[in-house]
Amino acid sequence: MSGSGGRLSVVGTGIRLAGQLTVETRHLVRQAHRVFAVMADPFSLGVLRDLNANIASLQVHYSKGRPRDESYERMVDAMLEPVRKGEHVCAAFYGHPGVFVWPAHEAIRRARAEGFEATMYPGVSAEDCLIADLGIDPGVSGLQTYEAADFLVHPRTIDARTPLVLWQLAVLGDLSRSTFETDPAWVRALALVLAESYPADHRVIVYEAAVGPFDRTRADEVPLDQLHDLEFTQASTLYVPPIGVPEADENRLRRLGLDPTGRAEAAFQKHRRTS
Ligand SMILES: C[S@@+](CC[C@H](N)C(=O)[O-])C[C@H]1O[C@@H](n2cnc3c(N)ncnc32)[C@H](O)[C@@H]1O
Structure with a gap:
């Protein structure tokens, strides 16, 4: 010691x-x-x-x-x-x-x-800024967050009804871990993986929080199948908005003694809107 x-x-x-x-x-x-x-x-x-x-x-x-x-x-x-x-x-x-x-x-x-x-x-963090700029509340919607290359290579069970954040687009495909550049083939591959869970025309956002006091936040929206057309910088993070909202599981509600068709489910939905 x-x-x-x-x-x-x-x-x-x-x-x-x-x-x-x-x-x-x-x-x-x-x-x-x-x-x-x-x-x-x-x-x-x-x-x-x-x-x-x-x-x-x-x-x-x-x-x-x-x-x-x-x-x-x-x-x-x-x-x-x-x-x-x-x-x-x-x-x-x-x-x-x-x-x-x-x-x-x-x-x-x-x-x-x-x-x-x-x-x-x-x-x-950049994700904290994204939450503020794009108006996401993880307490209501949940939040999935991954490094983009890690997400692309490893099969994940993702929930398309929960917002998804993918980091480090600027080094996506930089296998040598030395060039600091995005490989467009990897961007297309990422879009194809995402298209297994989202429609090809699902609109995703390339997000860059403002850094300096006079900078503007970047939030470029593009259909998933055109993601490769955008330029990425060292500050680019991908935001994939959810498709709809999750529905409560009837069996689980029943097990809790709650009526799935009644006020219990409505209360959860209200929480989703207002909290
Ligand atoms: C090495 S990580 C550093 C993250 C940093 N420690 C944080 O807390 O945000 C770099 C990645 O963070 C994200 N990032 C960094 N600056 C950003 C910004 N201004 N806006 C959005 N994302 C940013 C990008 O995904 C970038 O590839």
């Missing part, structure tokens, strides 16, 4: 840092001996630099042609080295630091395994 006072705080700065940086995160960035950051835009990195001048971007570890897994290992090493020397390191990731951020989880795992204090502080 080590534990010479070194400590790791992993924070999320939200998608729109200007409005979503929490007081707690601001404090941790200020107090840390050293800050590492993965930001989606230079403005956000500048804001963090104003809070703490001892900051370095972890994005220098990405390089075209270098497998992303190798870049991630380098990021983890960079974060842990000063912790081992007794420093308080703050690692800041845009969005939520625990959502699709392997190096953040891995740095915490390794720091703890070596006896250091390591804590993750949540932030506003």
Whole structure:
């Protein structure tokens, strides 16, 4: 066991840092001996630099042609080295630091395994922004969320009556995990898989939350079978709206002593509309 006072705080700065940086995160960035950051835009990195001048971007570890897994290992090493020397390191990731951020989880795992204090502080994720911008309430409709390539390759039991979110369109089909580009053949394959559960003309949305204060949110609607016509960026997330609403199972209602044709089902439907 080590534990010479070194400590790791992993924070999320939200998608729109200007409005979503929490007081707690601001404090941790200020107090840390050293800050590492993965930001989606230079403005956000500048804001963090104003809070703490001892900051370095972890994005220098990405390089075209270098497998992303190798870049991630380098990021983890960079974060842990000063912790081992007794420093308080703050690692800041845009969005939520625990959502699709392997190096953040891995740095915490390794720091703890070596006896250091390591804590993750949540932030506003792209999915949180999508919920707000597209008007979805998971408490009413439920929510399915997957990494796009993972969803495409592994058969999932999906429910077309529940909203579906697919992340990381920008690297869909990047098998080498080094090019940061979408393979159009994979986009067509994804649309075909989705067409097993939705009509081919079902309208889906390519969503990009506004990042800067003056940016506009992108919500481009397109029929599923034309998805390949759209351009994807590193910020593109696919939203597949549900088809209709689920119906209560009569046997289950009866088992609960509820009348399936009466007020019980109506009460559930009302909840669906109003909550
Ligand atoms: C490596 S993940 C990082 C997610 C981030 N940690 C979060 O909490 O949102 C990158 C993926 O997040 C989604 N994403 C990132 N920025 C976005 C934005 N501005 N709008 C919508 N989705 C975004 C995209 O699916 C993108 O491929």
